[in-house]
Amino acid sequence: MSDSIAAEAWFAERDEWRAEVTALRPIVLGTGLTETVKWKHPCYTDRGKNVVLIGWRKDCALVSFLKGALVDDSRKRLVQPGQARSGRYLPFTSVKQIEEERDYLLDLIAKAIAVERTGLRVEPLPDEIEMVAELQQRLDADVSFRTAFEALTLGRRRQYNLHFAKAKKASTRESRITQCTERIMMGKGLTDCICGRSQRMPRCDGSHRKP
Numbered sequence: 001m002s003d004s005i006a007a008e009a010w011f012a013e014r015d016e017w018r019a020e021v022t023a024l025r026p027i028v029l030g031t032g033l034t035e036t037v038k039w040k041h042p043c044y045t046d047r048g049k050n051v052v053l054i055g056w057r058k059d060c061a062l063v064s065f066l067k068g069a070l071v072d073d074s075r076k077r078l079v080q081p082g083q084a085r086s087g088r089y090l091p092f093t094s095v096k097q098i099e100e101e102r103d104y105l106l107d108l109i110a111k112a113i114a115v116e117r118t119g120l121r122v123e124p125l126p127d128e129i130e131m132v133a134e135l136q137q138r139l140d141a142d143v144s145f146r147t148a149f150e151a152l153t154l155g156r157r158r159q160y161n162l163h164f165a166k167a168k169k170a171s172t173r174e175s176r177i178t179q180c181t182e183r184i185m186m187g188k189g190l191t192d193c194i195c196g197r198s199q200r201m202p203r204c205d206g207s208h209r210k211p
Contacts, residue, residue: 006037020061023095024054027102028063031109038174039141048170049116050137052109060091061098063105066137069122070115071108078108082147086122087140129158132165134173148185156189163190 011022025042029035033044033051041064042054053064065071068078068088078088090105092098098105124130131139139146149157160180167173183194193204 003034003036007035007042010037010040010042014056016058017056017061019095020092020098021054021056023098024061024063024092024105027098027105028052028054028109031106031113033109033113039138039145041141046113046116050134051112051116053141055089055141057091060093062089062091063109064089064141065108065112066140067112067115067120067122070120071111073108075104077104081140081143083150084140084146085124086136129154129161131161132173134170135161135164135177138177145181145184148187151187152184152189159190160184 011018011025014021028044031044033046036043036045038050039053043050044052044054050066052066055062055064065078065088067086069080069086071078071088073088078090080088090108092101121133139149149160152160163180164173164176167176180190183190183192186194188194189202191204192202195204198204
């Protein structure tokens with residue numbers, strides 16, 4: 001499925017905040033960003049770099065800025081999701097509000113593009129793992145994924161991060177993260193058994209490949 005068809009399907013299938021996310025789409029596309037689908041949400045990129053996503057929470061539709069902590073927000077409306085270090089989101093509760101704040105949203109997106117083009121990033125704290133960019137973006141964009149990842153032991157988090165970092169292409173790193181999502185959500189490490197058939201628990205011994 002092409003990116004455009006996948007995005008069309010996402011918007012067509014929405015029940016929650018459908019009018020609002022549909023209204024956000026042409027505004028974001030009008031900035032010249034490229035539309036794709038990542039982490040099951042429309043993602044908008046500049047020169048292959050992820051800049052913003054369109055999504056929703058129970059209480060609002062939203063535009064998520066993957067490096068929002070570095071965006072100069074004149075109205076101080078960007079919201080920090082949980083303990084996210086980099087990601088921020090801008091909430092909307094009506095199409096009318098979206099139209100009223102169109103210029104403000106466009107200004108934030110322009111600043112987010114500039115942040116990405118200059119290579120700025122949120123530096124990790126001294127005792128933190130320096131996450132590969134695609135993993136950090138997923139952590140900032142997906143609260144449930146971040147909660148599960150942060151619940152892992154430090155060793156398991158390091159192992160995953162190294163596994164993702166070994167891939168040379170961004171697309172391969174993103175694919176590896178997607179492939180490992182199930183075991184991360186289960187609280188398992190990269191080499192842990194998730195099928196329950198291993199004879200060398202907790203490690204995987206390949207028993208899942210046997211009929």
